[in-house]
Amino acid sequence: MNYWITKTAAELVDALAAGETTSVELTQAHLDRIQAVDGDATSGIHAFLHVDAEGALAQAAESDARRAAGETRHLLDGVPIAVKDVLATQGLPTTCGSKILEGWVPPYDATVVRKVKAAGLPILGKTNMDEFAMGSSTEHSAYGPTRNPWDQTRIPGGSGGGSAAAVAAFEAPLALGTDTGGSIRQPGAVTGTVGVKPTYGAVSRYGLVALANSLDQVGPVTRTVLDSALLHELIGGHDPLDSTSVNQPVGAFVEAARQGAAGDLAGLKVGVIKELAGDGWQPGVMSRFAETVELLTELGAEVTEIACPSFVHAMATYYLILPAECSSNLAKFDAMRYGLRVVPDGDPSAETVMRATRDAGFGDEVKRRIMIGTYALSSGYYDAYYGQAQKVRTLISRDFAAAFEQVDVLVSPTSPTTAFPLGDKLDDPLAMYLQDLATIPANLAGVPGISVPAGLADEDGLPVGFQVLAPALADDRLYRVGAAVEAALSSRWGGILLNQAPSLEGGSQ
Amino acid sequence: MTTVTKLVDFDEVIEKFDPALGLEIHVELNTNTKMFCGCPAVFGGEPNTQVCPTCLGLPGAMPVVNGKAVESAIRIGLALNCEIAEWCRFARKNYFYPDMPKNFQTSQYDEPIAFEGFLDVDVEGETFRIEIERAHMEEDTGKSLHVGGSDGRIHGADYSLVDYNRAGIPLIEIVTKPILNTGDKAPLVAKAYVSAIRDLIVALGVSDARMDQGSIRADVNLSLAPKGAGGLGTRSETKNVNSLRSVERAVRYEMARHAGILLDGGSVLQETRHFHENDGSTSSGREKSDAEDYRYFPEPDLVPVAPSREWVEELRLTLPENPAERRVRLQGDWGFTDLEMRDAVAAGAIELIEETVAQGTAPQSARKWWVADLLRRANDAGVELAAVGVTPTQVAAVQALVDARTINDKLARQVFDGLIAGEGTPAEIIEKRGLAMVSDDGPLLAAIDEALAAQPAIAEKIRGGNLAAAGAIIGAVMKATRGQADAGRVRELILEKLA
Amino acid sequence: MSQLSRDEVAHLADLARIDLDAAELDHLAPQLNVILEAVASISGVAGDDVPPTSHPIPLTNVFREDVVVPGLTAEQALSGAPEAEEQRFRVPRILGDEQ
Ligand SMILES: [Mg+2]
Ligand SMILES: [Zn+2]
Secondary structure, three states, X not given: OOOHHHOOHHHHHHHHHOOOOOHHHHHHHHHHHHHHHOOOOOOOOOOEEEXXXXXXXXXXXXXXXXXXXXXXXXXXXXXXXXXXXXXXXXXXXXXXXXXXXXXXXXXXXXXXXXXXXXXXXXXXXXXXXXXXXXXXXXXXXXXXXXXEOOEOOEOOOOOOHHHHHHHHOOOOOEEEEEOOOOOOHHHHHHHOOEEEEOOOOOEOOOOEOOOOOOOOOEEEEEXXXXXXXXXXXXXXXXXXXXXXXXXXOOOOHHHHHHHHHOOOOOOOXXXXXXXXXXXXXXXXXHHHHHHHHHHHHHOOOEEEEEOOHHHHHHHHHHHHHHHHHHHHXXXXXXXXXXXXXXXXXXXXXXXXXHHHHHHHHOOHHHHHHHHHHHHHHOOOOOHHHXXXXXXXXXXXXXXXXXXXXXXXXXXXXXXXXXXXXXXXXXXXXXHHHHHHOOOHHHHHHOOOEEEEEEEEOOOOOOEEEEEXXXXXXXXXXXXXXXXHHHHHHHHHHOOOHHXXXXXXXOOOO | OOOOOOOOOHHHHHHHEEEEEEEEEEEEOOOOEOOOOOOEOOOOOOOOOOEOOOOOOOOOOXXXXXXXXXXXXXXXXXXXXXXXXXXXXXXXXXXXXXXXOOOEEEEOOOOOOEEEEEEEEEEOOEEEEEEEEEEEEEEOOOEEEEEOOOOOOOOOOOEEEEEOOOOOOEEEEEEEOOEOOOHHHHHXXXXXXXXXXXXXXXXXXXXXXXXXXXXXXXXXXXXXEEOOOOOOOOOEEEEEEOOHHHHHHHHHHHHHHHHHHHHOOOOOOOEEEEEEOOOOEEEEEEEOOOOOOOOOEEOOOOOOEOOOHHHHHHHHHOOOOOHHHHHHHHHHHHOOOHHHHHHHHHOOOHHHHHHHHHOOOOHHHHHHHXXXXXXXXXXXXXXXXXXXXXXXHHHHHHHHHHHOOOOOHHHHHHHHHHHHOOOOOHHHHHHHHOOOOEOOHHHHHHHXXXXXXXXXXXXXXXXXXXXHHHHHHHHHHHHHOOOOEOHHHHHHHHHHHHO | OOOOOHHHHHHHHHHOOOOOOHHHHHHHHHHHHHHHHHHHXXXXXXXXXXXXXXXXXXXXXXXXXXXXXXXXXXXXXXXXXXXXXXXEEEEEOOOOOOO
């Protein structure tokens, strides 16, 4: 493997500053890696739907020129990044993993993409995802699945499997993801990487093609906690284009990560969520989780068990609110203004073209959720479904509020199982939904969460994720605790967990 | 539709039925920008040049509420004597239509910004209190051109071309409660209400209030119930009636049509109807089954609107004088009779007269020109009085010339011809057209001598003291000078001569 | 809460403007019922005294200044259009009625 692609973003920042390398060299190294291991729909990692070698190298050259002239725009200026295909990128295709948007090139940038470009990070390309971010395996991508770098017969998680696999396979040091019910954290868990879902409203959603507006959040996907902190500080902050954006200064996440890495958690109160364990939870996942909790105690934290009784209703609540919002969000895909247009035989009208296009352009999972949402909102059922779900959402928020009266952070396994084989749950929606059992409550309440590697499960040798949840706008606690766990475990492992992943050299084409 | 529509005579409708009205008026605000984005909200403009990711409904784009539009909504609500919500939300109204970029309209559902108000309107001296159910904020749709088929109508078109410049322009929808007990005045009450809303909007300055350009659009609901039976019949909803006169005609037509169906023992279909300017009829549109399911839910990309009571009271202080009260005041100031005032209102001449009077013209003179002469010209040209081509300043100038005896009323009318023809200032027109009155004695005496010589008998009568006879001589002189003689001076000269 | 009949699923697809054929209906209808059964578990969980949450982080009165900001050119606006004509989006004939 090329020397530079194994480095963390923080290390690349230093190397660029010290003049040991250039942005063009780093960008080319990652493009070569993508060339070597990413493959296509049928083989290889397939983390990318679109690679922009030319654009990335041009941005890299500009970054090098700036640096040569003694001016950099941001700490991360020159460090390449991958962007989930659900974020609008001016001049780059944005498909959301759906046929209905095949070939659509947005005439504008998402706010986070604008910030990334303005800071001088070359954009390597757009990463694969479940269609419109609906799924936990990236198998619902209309362009073929992404494969888990740890075992290419298994899922990389979802919906952001592409971003997670890209950083896990050293195809990019940094990536942007989005998390509606776990789409950053669960892929992080099953690929042995780090993923953060910030507080709702802490990162702009403008230009994020909405799945469920009241749940979606953009966040960092990286190999280390410090790298997530660096990226989070770049993309965070108030955006006047997003009415739900919180008008507060960005937290000191890098500082919190450095402090946490020092390994002292004395006085920190940690709550283990009682409801997130039991049947259906893989033993190997639970033992890695228990060890990590034990580790927190060793680092000085006070650990207690906390009951969040309403969490048992989180799944049902989520699968009513999300379909309702997405059934309306996805109505705009009607073949009139952009995207796919399928014209049926006979004497077509706008309406028959809409129907044919939406049938041909949407996959099964999208159709299922649109119809559930249409049902949940229809008159006569609104109160029983959507109305009730919004009330239960209040109960879940109250559980968090009560818990954070007693503890500083809550912890749980990120996902009940390790990566499962591709195809296992494709026609069993409920089984697929269970993957997000532990991640969904945070989205319903808007609180931030992080997943950090906790080791490999004994029964299958696959990565397990450790989730930390904090109160709204206390994202810095995620970085402190996450970095402490990462530092302690890495010293046990003699490096980050990913160093134990199989080599992919020749792993494709 | 070839089925013959039976229309019942108006008097018969009134003697057998009680009409119930309901009006929904959409007011397009004149804010600089659209409801949820920074695109210009102006009328016209090259197709699809006033659009952005948000009002085009591009994937990922998000709305942000225009604070000025909320302010206008609150001021309209207050002017309609409404309560202003302490907390309300936008909601999505979901339905598919090509001129709606997101396939949902961002509107308000069960939490309107303003509710429970009223507006009093006068019809032939009788006051009707129209109860307002709600006024809510929403966004306009794009505009479709229908290509092929007959006269650009939607039916039979081959395809359509959509321009989204109008999509997202702020609308305030004002909905009345059912308006009962209007009897034979129903058509006039409907017209008077829409007219009153327009006056209010103009006075508030929140909209161009141009019905002809669609910045005020009225949907007219009508139903009939058997005389004295109470309750409400099935209603029809006539869409986008875009002139005051059309509102009245639409109500008349629907009353006659409903009665025709009901008297034949039929039942009225609940549907939307289209109004046809040419013959004042309506035709069937979309059947409005109550099964129509818009799946409203709170707009998750917007946060609640919670106007502070302080803000509301500040806005209350900015309200203009109520148009009705203002009229009472002006009628007093001007000394107009009720009839004169009603004609002036009907002519849409109140503001014009006010501006003319403000420049020193006597109210009666201003009224005479606007409500008589200029109104006729406007009607002939088929334009609103304000658009007749003469300004209050010009009317004041012309009247000043009449007062100075430079011209008389007859000549003044020719000056207005010139003004409308764009021939320049009143002075220039008088110059060019040679309209100045002849009041220097030389030419007048010559004309008088001629006239007296021509009619010696009359001259004798005058000498004999029959001054009335002078009229005949004055007439002859006016004739000789083609109306440009100063009649007053001519009389004086004749009497001097024959004294 | 009740099970969805095949006809009800067809009606939902109709409301959602998705042209499902018979095979798709047979395939999706049972899956929808499994999901609905699962989500039905929340009925009665929260009493009338519990207020609904529509936004996880409550904010109010987020307004924009009424100031024009540059948008897209017509070329950009139409760049993704399946069909355009006279600088407008060309769409198939519209059945039904003006809204
Ligand atoms: Mg409306
Ligand atoms: Zn716009």
